[in-house]
Amino acid sequence: MNENLNAIDRLTSLLSKLPGLGKKSAVRLAYHILDADSAYAHALGEELIAFHGSIRRCSRCGSFTESDPCPICADPGRDHSILCVVERAQDVRFIEDSREFRGCFHVLDGLIAPLEGITPDKLRIGELVSRIRGENIREVILAMNPTVEGDTTALYIQKILKDSDVEITRLASGMPVGGDLEYIDRLTLSRSFRGRIKL
């Protein structure tokens, strides 16, 4: 029935795999792309093909970067004695967008969740401990989301660091309980940084 729409069907089918896009939205996007300049489709296509190749992980902090170490770790203007510990690499972006924090980052690559088999050894907690020993860190800000897993992970890190002389803080209220860093507005995130509490 639709053999005449093969390329449109293929594009629609690929687009509808993206989160939040149903079949109808994918069809609309495909026709929008067809109506638009072909240069746009080319630019988007080339960007997508190069995408995974151009993004890697920073060997120090674990954030997404095009160079290693990432520009944040390599920036002498930032405060290298403060580490902000986040769950996922993309959380670095959300915090950077708030322009509130001038220290460095450490990405855990997940949160402790024993029921899902995610034990501390599967996270980048060992790397965090090594950095604290080797990099003259003064403060560690635990910026995991305020969920059960986030609180569990914060507690775990607090325990294994309790004998070190590093100051451990946790992002303050301002973030609603059960919320997600990705959806917090900039002002609320700023307030969480300013009001962080010592553990």
Place this chain on the structure above:
Amino acid sequence: MNENLNAIDRLTSLLSKLPGLGKKSAVRLAYHILDADSAYAHALGEELIAFHGSIRRCSRCGSFTESDPCPICADPGRDHSILCVVERAQDVRFIEDSREFRGCFHVLDGLIAPLEGITPDKLRIGELVSRIRGENIREVILAMNPTVEGDTTALYIQKILKDSDVEITRLASGMPVGGDLEYIDRLTLSRSFRGRIKL
């Protein structure tokens, strides 16, 4: 600040140009694509680059196609004596998806809208008249959306065809007034085909 996220920023900026995608949604999609298999990003990228090149317009009916004439116009199993007249090339797809109609199509490429400078000569109405003269057409179904412009265009086509012996029909109610073919559910569209009224 974000020099380390260049490829992500570029992809986000391109994605946020798509209709219905704001900046936050575009960022989410970009990170989703980064988390997913790179084969997916490659497939989507290649499809986008080839997209405009592989889609053309059928020289007979004006619908989007990879071959000319399109598979619908070239299909001997379809009723070539009935033409369904639609506003846009993508409307052919929405009608095909309802599996209600087994005739052929004619795309107008717009609707008469004098205030926007769209006069009948800017639409594919002349081609419609030629096809009716040359192709032994028995019935013309006017399937434009039931809006002011759609009704105006239907009236205009009805007038210029009134001396021909072709039967002219208009899609029946079932479509809400002011609605759009793109968003009609399949059953409602089926009912519109079955209950079409003779003008």
